[in-house]
Structures are given as structure tokens and as C-alpha cells.
Amino acid sequence: MAPIGAKTQAVAVFNETLAHAAGTAHFAPEVDALFEIGGQDAEYVSLRVEMAWKTWVQPRVRRRRLPSGVVAPAPEDMDLFLSLVCLENNGNPYPPRVVNARAAPIRYDGAVARHLDYQDHRRELDENRYVYAVVSRRARGLSIGVNLNPDKACNFDCPYCQVDRTTPGGPSRVEVADFVSELEDLLRRAAGDLWRTPPFDTVAPQLRRVADVAFAGDGEPTTPPEFAAAARAAREARDRLAPGVPLRLLTNATLFHKDRVRAALADFDELWCKLDAGTEAYFHVVDGTRLPFQRILDNLLLVARERPIVVQSLFLTFDGVGPDDTEIAAWVDRLSEIVAQGGRIDHVQVYTVARAPSDPRVGPLGRERLEAIATAARGASLSAAVYA
Ligand code: SF4
Numbered sequence: 001m002a003p004i005g006a007k008t009q010a011v012a013v014f015n016e017t018l019a020h021a022a023g024t025a026h027f028a029p030e031v032d033a034l035f036e037i038g039g040q041d042a043e044y045v046s047l048r049v050e051m052a053w054k055t056w057v058q059p060r061v062r063r064r065r066l067p068s069g070v071v072a073p074a075p076e077d078m079d080l081f082l083s084l085v086c087l088e089n090n091g092n093p094y095p096p097r098v099v100n101a102r103a104a105p106i107r108y109d110g111a112v113a114r115h116l117d118y119q120d121h122r123r124e125l126d127e128n129r130y131v132y133a134v135v136s137r138r139a140r141g142l143s144i145g146v147n148l149n150p151d152k153a154c155n156f157d158c159p160y161c162q163v164d165r166t167t168p169g170g171p172s173r174v175e176v177a178d179f180v181s182e183l184e185d186l187l188r189r190a191a192g193d194l195w196r197t198p199p200f201d202t203v204a205p206q207l208r209r210v211a212d213v214a215f216a217g218d219g220e221p222t223t224p225p226e227f228a229a230a231a232r233a234a235r236e237a238r239d240r241l242a243p244g245v246p247l248r249l250l251t252n253a254t255l256f257h258k259d260r261v262r263a264a265l266a267d268f269d270e271l272w273c274k275l276d277a278g279t280e281a282y283f284h285v286v287d288g289t290r291l292p293f294q295r296i297l298d299n300l301l302l303v304a305r306e307r308p309i310v311v312q313s314l315f316l317t318f319d320g321v322g323p324d325d326t327e328i329a330a331w332v333d334r335l336s337e338i339v340a341q342g343g344r345i346d347h348v349q350v351y352t353v354a355r356a357p358s359d360p361r362v363g364p365l366g367r368e369r370l371e372a373i374a375t376a377a378r379g380a381s382l383s384a385a386v387y388a
Contacts (some may be wrong), residue, residue: 005384027204032066037091091105129170131182133190135203139211142194142203144186147217147229154219156252157280157288158276159359160316174226180233187241213238214248215268217295220257228264235267246270251313254291256299265303272310273300278330282323286316297334304343311335311348317363336380348384350374364388 132145142345152169186194190210194200200208204360213234215221224230231249237248246269253273255261265271277283280293303309313331316321323331339345350373370386377384 001195025114027169057192065270094143119243128182128186130174131186132220133200134188135200136211141207141211142200143189143211144190144213145217146179146183146184146213146215146221146230146234148179148221148224149217149219151329152218153223155254155289155291156220156221158286158314158319159288160284160314160353160357160362161288162355162357166360167361169218174224174230176226176229176233179230180237180271184241185238187237190242193195195235196359212246212248213242214250216250220252220254221249222251222258222261222264225260228260231264231267249270250274251300252287252298253303254289257295262303270310271303271307273303274313275300275311275331276314277323278327278332278334280328282330285318286314297338299337300384301341304338304345305341306348308344310346313348313350313373314352315350315365315370316357317351317365319361320363322369331373332376332380332382335377335382339382341381347375347383348377348382349387350377350384353385354388 034130038306071268130147132147134143134145135141136143150170151166151172152163153172154163187210189197195203195208199385215231217235221227235247236247247267248270249265249268250272251274251276256265274287275296277293281340282294283293284290287339300311335345350370351363352370354364367388372388374384374386
């Protein structure tokens with residue numbers, strides 16, 4: 001235990017389970033969960049969500065290999081785990097207390113593993129104002145983030161937003177020259193010494209590559225007047241220093257109708273556009289804005305007629321209640337209408353809340369429901385998958 005703690009610069013190692021989690025996160029970052037089946041107990045630890053779930057089951061469960069394909073279990077996959085254990089228990093029904101044990105989460109501290117990814121979402125790079133980096137297992141590499149909203153300004157006020165607006169942001173004006181300098185510096189370092197610099201020196205070798213450059217950040221990236229200049233500068237830097245790395249824009253599409261924004265879209269390889277609702281009323285709730293829903297739909301169609309877009313849709317719960325079937329059907333209808341009017345949707349990403357939301361009533365939607373939503377989209381001939 002002690003050597004692992006020293007190697008990973010752990011602040012604490014609580015037991016062998018978290019030690020295994022730390023080691024796995026470092027040496028096999030593609031692993032999403034651990035199933036530990038021992039002679040006295042069995043445990044499930046998710047590395048994909050911030051909570052690790054631990055349960056105790058019947059003694060004398062024999063070891064068995066999990067079937068291949070169990071690569072991304074969610075907490076619901078505990079059911080699979082239990083069913084496997086039940087099989088090993090000769091089909092004996094499982095005692096209810098085991099299921100109830102799910103209510104006892106233990107915290108998986110990202111600091112244990114010093115594994116950088118979206119789970120802890122730390123933005124590394126010291127004094128940078130605009131450019132940050134996270135290592136993403138999903139992207140299978142370094143995702144270079146661009147934050148053109150250090151002032152934290154956004155024309156949405158999504159209750160699920162994870163930007164901490166209780167502390168003041170920085171200046172509104174984007175210094176494009178400074179932004180370019182930060183981006184070029186990171187792109188150069190990613191080709192060399194970055195991986196010898198803490199905390200990036202702990203990243204698994206197979207993830208030491210730039211996966212993308214993504215305009216995202218602490219607000220809507222298209223709102224600053226300097227957006228177009230920043231987009232052009234980013235494209236030129238990418239072409240020179242990291243050709244082939246996709247340049248992405250994550251946007252709420254509210255400003256696509258503006259000429260200055262629309263012209264700048266050409267500098268991006270991919271547009272990932274938010275659509276969280278199917279009805280006007282739910283749109284105002286889930287995205288916290290008074291902007292008309294129709295504007296979003298019109299803007300998505302406008303651009304999707306010119307080039308394929310990726311749609312990102314976040315679904316959540318309010319006080320434990322998620323969107324009903326009527327809302328989901330309306331959401332599918334909106335997507336279908338875009339396609340029917342000549343828009344191209346490359347694929348739809350269905351996901352949920354992964355980090356602390358601004359509104360404490362908000363919670364994540366269960367995996368099963370997310371899968372049902374993706375299935376509903378596929379029923380309308382859309383390519384859709386759950387990203388959770
Ligand atoms: S659009 Fe993005 S940055 Fe703006 S409030 Fe919503 S989640 Fe936060």
C-alpha cells in the first residue's frame with residue numbers, strides 16, 4: 001500500500017479497494033469499473049463517476065471472469081454484477097440487504113490516483129487565462145480546452161451548469177495574441193516536455209496525444225466580439241503545429257444567425273450543438289434562458305443545412321424527476337424536423353450531469369432512461385448514443 005501511495009502522491013489510501021482503483025486508473029485508464037470478488041465479500045468500484053460504490057455480498061463467491069464487453073458499467077450495472085454473483089451462488093435469490101447497500105457510497109478521491117480526466121475536471125496549466133488541458137479517456141488523449149469566457153458570462157443559465165459563478169470571473173475582453181501564445185505553447189509542449197511535467201507525467205503512455213482542441217469554457221464561446229479572430233488564430237495554430245487534430249466548437253447555437261459568428265464557423269472541423277429540450281416550456285427550465293426556443297431550432301437548421309452538426313443533449317432530474325415521455329417525444333420531433341427540412345445531424349450525444357450542478361435540485365438521470373432516450377432518437381433514424 002505504501003509504495004502505491006508514494007508513487008501516486010496519494011493524500012490518503014483508505015483500503016485495498018481504493019488502492020486498486022488508483023492503480024487501475026493510472027495503469028489502465030480505459031477501465032471504467034472494478035469488480036472484486038473475494039472469498040469473504042465482493043465489491044464494485046466505478047472509476048467513471050466520482051462515487052465509488054461498494055457492496056458486501058454473500059461469502060464464498062467463487063472467482064469468475066467477467067464476460068468481455070463489460071467495459072462501461074454504470075451504477076445500474078450493479079444488477080449485472082449481482083446477477084453474476086447469483087449465478088455463482090447456484091441461483092439463490094439475493095438478500096434485499098445487498099441491494100440496499102448501494103445507499104452507502106464511499107468517495108473515490110481523484111487525488112489518490114492523480115489521474116487527470118473529466119472526472120475531476122481539473123484544468124491544469126498554471127497561469128493560463130484561455131487555454132487549459134484535461135486528459136480524457138473518452139477522447140483517448142489530451143483535450144485542449146479554449147475558454148473565451150474567463151468572465152464566466154453566458155447567455156444561458158443552465159441549472160446543471162458546473163461553472164462556479166459564486167466567485168468573480170476575469171476581464172471580458174479576449175486578448176487574442178495572449179490566447180494564441182498559450183495555445184501554441186501547449187501544442188508545442190504536447191509534442192514533448194509536457195509529459196515530463198507534473199501532473200501530466202502520470203498520464204498513461206497511450207493517452208499522451210492531443211485528441212482535440214475544443215472551444216468550450218465558462219460560457220457561450222461565440223459571444224465575445226473576438227470569437228472570429230480567436231477561431232481563425234486557433235485554426236492557423238492547429239494547422240501549423242498539430243495538423244489532423246480536430247478543432248471543435250461546443251455551443252448553444254444561440255448566435256448562429258449573426259454574420260460574424262456564422263462566418264467563423266467555417267474555421268471549425270466540428271460543431272457540437274446543444275439541444276436539451278423538445279418544448280418551449282422545458283427549454284426555459286433546463287437552459288435557464290428567456291431566449292425563444294424557435295431561435296435555437298432555426299439556427300440549428302440554418303447551419304445543419306450547410307454541414308453536418310453533432311447534437312449534444314443533456315437530460316437530468318429535478319428533485320429526482322426526469323423529463324417525461326411527452327418531452328422526449330417532442331425532442332425527437334424537433335430533431336426529426338431538422339432532418340426533414342434538409343438539415344444533417346451526424347449523431348446525437350445523450351448524456352447527463354457528471355459534476356456538481358449550480359442548482360442543488362438537479363441530479364443525474366439514470367443510465368437506463370438515457371438509453372431509452374437514445375433508443376427513441378434511433379427510432380427516428382438518427383444515430384444516437386449515450387455518453388455518460
Ligand atoms: S450554456 Fe454551458 S456555460 Fe452556459 S450556463 Fe449552460 S452549461 Fe453553463
